[in-house]
Amino acid sequence: MPRSLRIIRNLVLTVVAVAALATGFLTLTPPGLGMLASIASNLASGEGRTVRISGIGGIWSGPLTVETVIVEDGEGPWLALREISTDISYLDLISKKVSAETLRVGRIEAPRRPVASPDDGSTGSFQLPVDIDIEKIDLPEIALGADLAGEVATLSATSKLVATASPLRIETETQVSRTDQRQGDLDLTLVFAPEENRLDLKVEGHEPQGGVIANLLKLPGAPPVSIAVEGSGPASDWRGRGAVAVNEAVAAKFSGRHQFVDGGSRVELNAEGEFAQFVPPQFQALAAGQTQVAFAGTIRTDGGIAIEAASIASASLTGKASGSVDPAGVSDLTFDIRAAGEPVALSFAEGENRISLAIRSAEGSIAGTGAKPSLDATVSLASLVHPQATLRDVGVDVSSPGFDVATRTGPVIVRGRIGAAETLIAPLVPFLVGQIALAADAEITDGAIEVAAASIENDAIKASAAGTLSRLDGQANFDVKADVARSALPAGTHAVLGERVALAARVTRDAERNIDATDLKVSSGPLSTGGSIRIADGKVAADLAGAFADLSRLAADVSGAARFELSATGALFAPEVSVTLSSERVESGGYAITGLSLKAAGKADAANPAADVSLTGKVGEQALEGEARLSTEGGKRVVSGLNLSLGQNRISGDLDLDDAFLPKGRIAFELPDIAPLAALALQQVSGSATGSISFDSGAGGPSARIDAKVPAFSRDTVSGRDISIEAQVVNYLAAPAISGRIRAGAVDAGAAITALDVTLSRDGAWTGFDGGATVNGIAAKAAGRAKFEDGQATVELTRGGATVQGVAATVAAPSTIVNAGGVTRIDKLVLGLSGGTATVSGTAGDTLALTAQLARVPASIANGFAPGFGAAGTVSGTVRVSGAPSAPTIGYDLRLAGAETSQTRSAGFGAMTIASTGTFEGGTLRFQADVGEGGGLSMKGGGTVQTGGSRALDVKFAGRVPFGFLTRRLAAQGLALSGAADVSLTVGGTTAAPAIGGAVRASGARFVDSGSGIAIDGIDADIALARNTATLRSFTGTISTGGRVSAGGTVGLDAAAGFPADLSIKVADGRYTDGRVVTANFSGDIAVKGPLAAAPTLGGTINLGRTVITIPEKLSPSLSRLNVQHRNASGAVRTQAEALAPASAGGGGGGLMLDLTVNAPNQLFVQGRGLNAELGGSIKLTGPASSPSATGLFKLRRGRLGILGRRLDFSEGSIGFSGSLVPTLDFAATSSVNSSTVTVTISGEATNPKFSFSSSPAAPEDEVLAQLVFGRAMGSLSAVQIAQLAQAAAVLAGVGGSTSLLDNLQGKLGVDDIDVKTDEETGDTSVSVGKYLNDRTYLSIEKGSQPGSGKAAIDLNVGRGVKLRGGATDGGETKGGIFFEREY
DSSP states (O other), X not given: OOHHHHHHHHHHHHHHXXXXXXXXXXXXXXXXXXXXXXXXXHHHOBTTBEEEEEEEEOSSSSSEEEEXXXXXXXXXXXXXXXXXXXXXXXXXXXXXXXEEEEEEEEXXXXXXXXXXXXXXXXXXXXXXXXXXXEEEEEEEEEEEOHHHHSSOEEEEEEEEEEEETTTTEEEEEEEEEEOSSSOXXXXXXXXXXXXXXXXXXXXXEEEOTTOHHHHHTTOTTOOXXXXXXXXXXXTTEEEEEEEEEETTEEEEEEEEEEEEETTEEEXXXXXXXXXXXXXXXXXXXXXXSSEEEEEEEEEETTSOEEEEEEEEEOSSEEEEEEEEEOTTSEEEEEEEEEESSSOEEEEEEETTEXXXXXXXEEEEEEEEESSSOEEEEEEEEEEEEETTEEEEEEEEEEEESSOBTTTTBEEEEEEEEXXXXXXXXXXXXXXXXXXXXXXXXXXXXXXXXXXXXXXXXXXXXXEEEEEEEETTTOOEEEXXXXXXXXXXXXXXXXXXXXXXXXXXXXXXXXXXXXXXXXXXXXXXXXXXXXXXXEEETTEEEEEEEEEEOOGGGTOTTEEEOEEEEEEEEEETTXXXXXXXXXXXXXXXXXXXXXXXXXXXXXXXXXXXXXXXXXXXXXXXXXXXXXXXXXXXXXXEEEEEEEEEEEXXXXXXXXXXXXXXXXXXXXXXXXXXXXXXXXXXXXXXXXXXXXXXXXXEEETTEEEEEEEEXXXXXXXXXXXXXXXXXXXXXXXXXXXXXXXXXXXXXXEESSSEEEEEEEEEEEETTEEEEEEEXXXXXXXXXXXXXXXXXXXEEEEEEEEEEEEETTEEEEEEEOEEEEEETTEEEEEEEEEEETTEEEEEEEEXXXXXXXXXXXXXXXXXXXXXXXXXXXXXXXXXXXEEEEXXXXXXXXXXXXXXXXXXXXXXXXXTXXXXXXXXXXXXXXXXXXXXXXXXXXXXXXXXXXXXXXXXXXXXXXXXXXXXXEGGGGHHHHHTTTEEEESEEEEEEEEEEBSSSEEEEEEEEEEEEEEEETTTTEEEEEEXXXXXXXXXXXXXXXXXXXXXXXXXXXXXXXXXXXXXXTOEEEEEEEEEEEEEEOSSSEEEEEEEEEEXXXXXXXXXXXXXXXXXXXXXXXXXXXXXXXXXXXXXXXXXXXXXXXXXHHHHSOOOSOSSSOSOEEEEEEEEEEEEEEEETTEXXXXXXXXXXXXXXXXXXXXXXXXXXXXXEEETTEEEEEEEEEEEEEESSSOEEEEEEEEEETTEEEEEEEEEETTSOEEEEEEESOOOHHHHHHHHHHSSOGGGOOHHHHHHHHHHHHHHHXXXXXXXXXXXXXXXXXXXXXXXXEOTTTOOEEEEEEEESSSSEEEEEEEESSTTOOEEEEEEEEETTEEEEEEEETTSOEEEEEEEOOOX
């Protein structure tokens, strides 16, 4: 045998021997079996998975057994198989076949789900490595943990399995049952043979309440569940269906179809049911109500998918998708999901917090060629709510021009918008102003996210960042910039900042999470600062320096600049800190502050703080020195050596600080001149103060005793004098309670406060107060108690009151006011208001919720604030205030009873009842009102009034207005108007230029002019209101004495223009009579033009027809106006007197102007007292109606005069007007008597006509009259003729008294008295004469024209008021008597 062959033979034998020895060692010896278990464990383990196998036995003798197989992941064991035994055939293994009659696992433990293992890069394809044929698989105990089954559950299972690798064929039958106290079973039958084109599947399962399936699905109450799935047929076109029942009712049904197609599988799926109960609670809103799901598409073997149609429809949303994604071809997938109605609300737990979002829609597309298609997606949210913040109207757009979904890399562009944002984090509130815009442009690579630009912007901040974030170790490197509006920062910083604050820094983070901020710069207005900050390994190192270039920003009368430096090194929460503030020169309050230096150095350790503080400089020529030391010794913190001196001003003290930094000690101050100290604080204050503050602590908490006297102080517009404070404040941090007294001689703070004196008393946690002051001359007092505890202030008012403008306001009942968290709550604050009450309740803070109940509050309260308003009545109802204090919403429901004002009274209205409701919100008043009055006034309406912006009006009222309200005003002019008008009124336009519209209609009204006796009956009027003009569309009426009147035209409703009018009035067939003197027929056309409120003009023509003027037989005696003066008159009498008082003369031409022509060409008859004449002519009336001017002439057409049967014919005559309304008469009548011609002349003013008698030849007037009447001389007349002559003279004179003729007769007869009397009822005339026989005796004789009318009387004055009187008639009748008279 060749040597080479021997070597090969020996080598093979050696290998076989070694293999045999190794196999024997591994399978026959305990150490070998242990090593075999270890090898098997290592082979079965992988990344993220550890398998431990132990107790292998029975390899060559008996069944193969394994004591345990335990599978672990990063969180520990998740699967354990115990007591495994099988009679596997080793010879079959040689032919790649696993065959056994039985396989038994005594116990399977699965407490939880495994942690997902890292992607191993497998394609997901399935191929059996060997054939399997196990006749019986016995699993008597399967223990599932609550993480898997929803509760701890124990199962048993039996099965058989036959599977071949090539061709692939799997056939199994499995039965599973619950073996614990629950019941339930599941049967599975499966035959899968692709080469045979066969797939048979049948699953049936039933579980009672509390089963595994119900717990896994987290169905409420874990109800009974049944499931059935069945399908059979060729695998190339397989169809199946199934259903799930809950509580024995079908909850969901589904059907499907699978088809083999070129390059993949086509799948159809349709399902419907109430799926909300099967999905996690946070997603149940998506499947609300009955839900339908449909899918039809192809899943390709190369990883692509083509969706023919996919849809979902529920009560809350609808969604659809179509298109394809092809990593090697063209992708064109689109999807669109939208809320069916209101946004879909979802809620998620994040630790202890819950995040809620309301989805409006989501849509997007995947399009392009190859493995990196372009992505576009848009999501719209109505809101996103976190316990600390709320975002509203959120929109996010995400796009990528080429994103590799497989590797999750590629460019990403994000744009976002937030309509409004709110937060409970107070420092962030000012930054969330207006809409917020978000943007980011980034590139995602395998190892990092490279942000080219990211920004956030709104009205308060503009911030941007650019840099890189590692996806591997978290390292970051970013350049950050921000531009912040000053308004978003605390108000205390505004004085030192410009309108905007600019910030820039470079921020880096290394793999150990250390952070560096370098090139840090902050600038705003006069402030600039820069430096760096590093936080690493729990330590901080910071260096900052800056300057404030213009101190005038802090106060108007301050100038100068300051510098500052800060450094910190050491432990993050206990660094060594050094701060320096310095300034070379500052001008403040009239002082020059030079060489100012404030230094502080120490340790910022909350447990053991330490610092040395020094202050030096000069204020004017006064040296400034200050020092203090904070130290910690034995756990005790001490502020020692506190001293501040400036000139004669001194502040000194020592304090001990406990663990809560509460002080104990005393600080004394003596400040004879506060001004330089105030200048150091950049303030302007003058005055002086002395006193001390002592701090202490005890069981009741920290306390402070304040003793201070302020003789005088002044700051800006606030000043005071003689102020003293003696107060003990206990527990001043948590619930301060104060006892003591505060007094002030005077304080001027916009209101003049004098005699302030308040006594404070401590009652446990309460502070009682009782005191008063005079504010602007008004004495006010209040008493009650207050408490400040846990951030809550409570005030209880027990009594109080003040009188303002005559209105007494008192605290009518004890009430409580509480302020907590910036919200003030008022609990029934009852205020007594001059007999009425106002009860206020509710809260006031960021929002208002206040209610005021008014009960019988006198409206006269307004009179003290509006003199002359004259309000009366009472107000009751409710007023509610809600919304933000800056823009509150006010609602009211009020009723005014007996409402009156001086304006309504002067207009003639009586007491009214007004009911009104309305709201005031956003500058707009919306109201409804109902107005009623005892005289019949009734108006209803309402509308809107804008108090801001355009100040638009939209008000409508309708109702009935009686004319009775004009009674008093018309009565003063001798006028009366009865009836009522129906009013429909609209007011539009603006408050500056209101546009009035509507209509006024009256029917059956009556107007009376008592002075003229004219009445207009049946007045019908129709007035249209539009475009600020009142148009008299129709006006008709009947004149009571005859005729009709009509009118039309317009009146402008412009008060500034005086209500310009253009009216025309027409009178037809008019007749007028005063019943005694004048009777006239007339017609006319009259116009009223010009401003009614100023001096309108009444013009036109009045044509007189037959007109008769009857001269009365006796003129009335003249009456003088009585000058009546009221003394101690009541208010009602004074009001009436003012209303009836005649208008004062003058006034600059106001009132009605006349331009009237009165025509009477003929038939103007003047009759009476022997006169009968006809005249004709015209007159012109011009000027103001209060004093018109009349010009014109009425000439005599014909006429005669009769005296005692004697007729005289007028030869000429006229009535003329020369400006005055009193005409001038000029008449002459002649008659021939005997041989004489007698002429009677009537001349002079009509109010005092002169009758003269003349004759030719000439004779005295009494002789002329005697000749005219009797044709005889005066001396030959009898007594009766003399009486007739006297009667004729009286007729001509028109009076019963003396005339020149009677005087002549009295002298000729030698009597003391002569009188001619006319009886007003019978018209009989009598003549009486009287004569004193002596001083005490008077005789009178009277004789009339009727028989038996003669009588005589004699009076005898006895004295002392006693008189004797006797008399006799010509009929023989006599009488006498005694009379007593006395003047008083």
